[in-house]
Amino acid sequence: MIDKIEYLCMENQFIYGYRTITRLLKKSFDLVVNRKKVYRIMKEKGWLCRTRPKKTANLGKPYYVTENKLDRDFHTDKPMQKLVTDITYLYFGNCKLYLSSIMDLYNREIVAYTISDCEDTDFVLDTLNQLDLPQGALLHSDQGSVYTSKAYFQACTEKGITHSMSRKGTLADNACIEWFHSVLKSETFYLHKWRNLTKNSIKDIVQNYIIFYNEMRIQQRLNDQSPVQYRKLAA
Structure with missing residues (x-):
């Protein structure tokens, strides 16, 4: 055994x-x-896994804030109906990068992501523009300045997206994507304790992990299937 x-x-x-x-x-x-x-x-x-909490940032004054329409209801029966998004920081080696991710709550699949060395509105718009969402799809974020900007509000409006936001300082309102970013770091950078990473190597690690997470990493809530396996079996 x-x-x-x-x-x-x-x-x-x-x-x-x-x-x-x-x-x-x-x-x-x-x-x-x-x-x-x-x-x-x-x-x-010595085979037990290790975890480490995710650091968060308090960004600038918001331009537009909406209510928490998601209200911690992370369940949905259809793909691309409820999605969550967030930014996390990748401080490894001598590098500083940012990861913007969007997760479909139907199967917890990462359906869009962007890695950049600049945390601005264009950064999150690039992630958003990777998706063609149905009218009325709910997209939940925190109240970071990039999500409360005029440009992001206009993009969501033009796409027919219903925007939802966490209450200020309440990480549990966006728990699913917070969990993913924490797990990504715990199971890559923190687990292996890589040093002297370049920007390209960090990008490779993240991209390879997201493929692994989507296609292979099982989740108990998905009946021990990966997000992609769950989606395909339910189709």
């Missing part, structure tokens, strides 16, 4: 905790094991 646990940990780059590995033992090998035993083995072998 230990060899199977090691295989699953290595196969998934040591990103899963003992609960997920316990479920994978059953899914992959039809092996039912008490999760406490899996925890003990992973702890003894």
Whole structure:
């Protein structure tokens, strides 16, 4: 059994905790094991995953603010009906980059993203313009200055998007995308402790991880399917 646990940990780059590995033992090998035993083995072998909290920023004075229409209802039965977006900071090596992501709450898939060395309105508009959303789709963000800008408001209006915003200083209002950005860092940069990264290497790490997250990384809420697997099975 230990060899199977090691295989699953290595196969998934040591990103899963003992609960997920316990479920994978059953899914992959039809092996039912008490999760406490899996925890003990992973702890003894040094295979437990590690996490680190995400830093947040308080940006400038808002131009336009709307109410929280999402209201922490992160469930939807249809793709591209409810989406969430956020920016996170990539401070690694001697580099400073920003990642803007949009997640479809239907299957928690990252459907658009942009990596840039400049955090401005054009940066988030580039992410938004990757999508052709249905009229009335709900897009939720925080109250960062790029999302409360006139240009972003006009873009959402022209696309027929219903904009929703978190209450100020309330990270839980946008918990899903906050979680994704935290997991991305925990399972790449923090896990492997890379040093002396270049901008290109950071971009490669993020792009490769998003492919892995969308196509391979299982989630319990998706019946242990990846976001893409879940979407295809439901089609």
